[in-house]
Amino acid sequence: MTSRRTRSSTPAATAPEGGLPARAASALKPLDRHDRDLFALRLARSREDLFGPLARLYGHRPDYAAFADDLVGVIAEGWAARPEALRRLDLARDLEPDWFLRETMVGYVFYIDRFAGTIPGVVDRLDYLEELGVTYVHFMPCLKPRPGDSDGGYSVMDYRQVDPRYGSMDDLERAAAALRARGMSLCVDLVLNHTAKEHDWALKARAGDPVYQAYYRMFDDRTLPDAYEATLTEVFPAHAPGNFTWYPDLGKWVWTTFNEHQWDLNWENPRVFLEIVDVMLFLANRGVEVLRLDAVAFLWKRMGTRCQNEPEVHDILQALRAACRIAAPAVIHKAEAIVSPRDLVPYLGAGVHAGREGNLAYHNSLMVQFWSALAARDTRAMAYVLRTHFPTHFRNATWATYLRCHDDVGWAVTDEDAAALGLSGPAHRAFLADFYEGVFPGSFARGALFQSNPGTGDKRSSGTTASFCGLETAVAEDDRPGIDTAIHRILMGHALIAAFGGIPLIYMGDEIGLLNDRTYLDDPDKAHDSRWMHRPAMDWAIAARRTDAGTVEGRLHDGIATIMRARKAAPHLHADSPTEILDPGVDGVFAFRRASPLGALIGLFNFTESWRAVPAAFAAASGATDFVDRLTGAVVVPSDGMIPLPPYARIWLT
Numbered sequence: 001m002t003s004r005r006t007r008s009s010t011p012a013a014t015a016p017e018g019g020l021p022a023r024a025a026s027a028l029k030p031l032d033r034h035d036r037d038l039f040a041l042r043l044a045r046s047r048e049d050l051f052g053p054l055a056r057l058y059g060h061r062p063d064y065a066a067f068a069d070d071l072v073g074v075i076a077e078g079w080a081a082r083p084e085a086l087r088r089l090d091l092a093r094d095l096e097p098d099w100f101l102r103e104t105m106v107g108y109v110f111y112i113d114r115f116a117g118t119i120p121g122v123v124d125r126l127d128y129l130e131e132l133g134v135t136y137v138h139f140m141p142c143l144k145p146r147p148g149d150s151d152g153g154y155s156v157m158d159y160r161q162v163d164p165r166y167g168s169m170d171d172l173e174r175a176a177a178a179l180r181a182r183g184m185s186l187c188v189d190l191v192l193n194h195t196a197k198e199h200d201w202a203l204k205a206r207a208g209d210p211v212y213q214a215y216y217r218m219f220d221d222r223t224l225p226d227a228y229e230a231t232l233t234e235v236f237p238a239h240a241p242g243n244f245t246w247y248p249d250l251g252k253w254v255w256t257t258f259n260e261h262q263w264d265l266n267w268e269n270p271r272v273f274l275e276i277v278d279v280m281l282f283l284a285n286r287g288v289e290v291l292r293l294d295a296v297a298f299l300w301k302r303m304g305t306r307c308q309n310e311p312e313v314h315d316i317l318q319a320l321r322a323a324c325r326i327a328a329p330a331v332i333h334k335a336e337a338i339v340s341p342r343d344l345v346p347y348l349g350a351g352v353h354a355g356r357e358g359n360l361a362y363h364n365s366l367m368v369q370f371w372s373a374l375a376a377r378d379t380r381a382m383a384y385v386l387r388t389h390f391p392t393h394f395r396n397a398t399w400a401t402y403l404r405c406h407d408d409v410g411w412a413v414t415d416e417d418a419a420a421l422g423l424s425g426p427a428h429r430a431f432l433a434d435f436y437e438g439v440f441p442g443s444f445a446r447g448a449l450f451q452s453n454p455g456t457g458d459k460r461s462s463g464t465t466a467s468f469c470g471l472e473t474a475v476a477e478d479d480r481p482g483i484d485t486a487i488h489r490i491l492m493g494h495a496l497i498a499a500f501g502g503i504p505l506i507y508m509g510d511e512i513g514l515l516n517d518r519t520y521l522d523d524p525d526k527a528h529d530s531r532w533m534h535r536p537a538m539d540w541a542i543a544a545r546r547t548d549a550g551t552v553e554g555r556l557h558d559g560i561a562t563i564m565r566a567r568k569a570a571p572h573l574h575a576d577s578p579t580e581i582l583d584p585g586v587d588g589v590f591a592f593r594r595a596s597p598l599g600a601l602i603g604l605f606n607f608t609e610s611w612r613a614v615p616a617a618f619a620a621a622s623g624a625t626d627f628v629d630r631l632t633g634a635v636v637v638p639s640d641g642m643i644p645l646p647p648y649a650r651i652w653l654t
């Protein structure tokens with residue numbers, strides 16, 4: 001619906017030297033010379049990154065020059081309001097721009113109430129995070145959600161307030177400072193695709209204000225919605241079918257991709273861009289260091305497409321990034337785009353956006369392929385997909401690697417990739433859904449379906465890492481060897497995400513093997529959404545057993561803490577070291593090389609419950625020299641020229 005235009009990207013109003021628009025000049029006036037200079041230099045550094053994409057998005061509009069002036073004003077106001085401690089952090093980060101790429105980074109993710117009740121409660125638990133070596137702490141959605149069902153907090157009614165059940169914005173600011181003092185960065189969700197229908201903008205729109213109606217996508221009749229629906233898919237087909245909702249009082253259809261209460265923002269309106277920059281800098285100035293930009297694939301709509309991953313999305317994301325880099329350069333952006341491999345890579349910056357877009361993105365493919373290989377005891381698809389579709393590294397960006405998160409697992413194995421390995425896409429996807437539901441004969445996993453769509457045959461899966469790995473089944477059957485095996489699967493997975501490249505994210509409770517939680521079924525606001533099954537509350541009584549080496553919790557916690565310590569001691573794992581997928585030629589073994597200036601680190605992972613062996617000559621040819629396993633510190637001694645790999649073995653060979 002919108003054509004892409006090119007045009008001189010730097011509007012007159014932002015010309016250098018005395019050319020600052022009035023709003024920006026007045027915001028900067030109270031600052032001292034040094035801080036004004038810093039602003040000018042950082043604006044100059046990022047001007048093209050900012051206005052290049054914005055000119056493509058909005059340059060054709062008659063109000064573009066005024067918008068550009070306002071934007072520089074909003075950014076200047078953000079900088080003027082930036083607290084002293086954060087300006088210092090900005091300088092530190094300018095001096096070490098690779099801070100988030102380092103092997104020392106380890107992430108931990110939780111819902112505040114489920115981890116520690118409140119934000120001050122989290123601050124009291126920081127020793128626990130330190131034990132795991134955590135440097136990056138993701139508070140799952142914590143901004144004020146709508147009352148009742150809020151899609152786990154992703155239906156936000158006020159971006160400038162914290163969920164009152166968790167505390168206040170002051171608490172958040174204090175928590176950010178407490179984290180920072182321990183070398184931990186706070187990550188917070190910023191939902192870009194939609195607001196709650198109770199957000200102030202939506203309320204004004206609903207009351208008939210045309211200025212705010214233009215913040216959303218509204219239609220008087222079904223003509224356009226029907227035309228869009230012809231190519232759209234459904235995100236929540238089971239509980240929120242369709243992409244539009246009719247409001248009789250408003251007399252309009254509203255675009256609601258996710259739930260009815262989540263109204264899609266209209267990013268074709270530059271005022272939406274301005275508002276979000278303002279919110280972004282507000283959060284940055286509270287001490288947030290990582291903004292997790294939610295559901296970014298959906299930001300731009302184009303008739304005749306799925307309205308996902310459109311090129312304009314990348315212009316928006318680059319421009320948001322540039323705005324932040326001017327006023328809050330300590331802050332990085334993480335894109336949440338759970339899309340196919342081809343569409344995923346650009347979120348870390350491709351082509352004109354290379355080095356200028358997201359700093360982090362979830363490695364959804366690695367996650368899906370891990371579970372697929374674990375169920376099939378076959379790593380060929382994993383190796384094929386990761387080798388074929390992904391670059392070995394990025395510029396100024398890297399992955400967030402993870403085994404599980406708060407969302408379902410969608411079995412994103414494409415028909416083409418399956419066919420390349422002689423598999424049927426639909427049959428393999430159905431196998432995975434059955435396997436992780438626990439209904440496939442012989443499956444070790446326990447889980448539940450999420451949003452099965454009889455129309456498309458699509459089935460997604462819910463379950464915790466431990467339950468997916470077989471711990472729940474083994475515990476229920478008091479099967480000791482089964483428990484051992486499940487522990488090895490969990491540790492193998494964490495050793496994989498800790499070495500693959502990027503920041504490994506531990507999902508709260510995985511370090512002590514928390515199982516599926518079925519209590520969500522008793523809560524009417526949650527019962528329709530099986531994702532709550534794998535969002536259990538922290539059980540601190542169970543966690544207390546982590547120091548007892550004889551318990552499951554003790555083995556898992558120690559195992560994961562050891563993996564993270566080994567990661568921090570292996571500079572080979574800096575995210576700038578390319579990740580090259582290897583072919584050891586052994587069934588069920590996945591291998592990659594991290595090529596670093598210090599030499600190679602070879603990761604070997606046995607995805608089966610039987611012994612495997614990899615030729616020592618293969619490891620040597622791949623660059624292993626001293627044959628030290630960096631996970632254990634032990635020298636690996638080949639036998640008959642082979643490196644033995646016990647069931648679910650993981651080795652980081654240098």
Ligand code: GLC
Nearest residue numbers: 151152154191258294295407
């Ligand atoms: C993201 C979140 C998911 C949420 C959706 C809509 O995908 O991870 O939990 O339902 O966005 O905000």
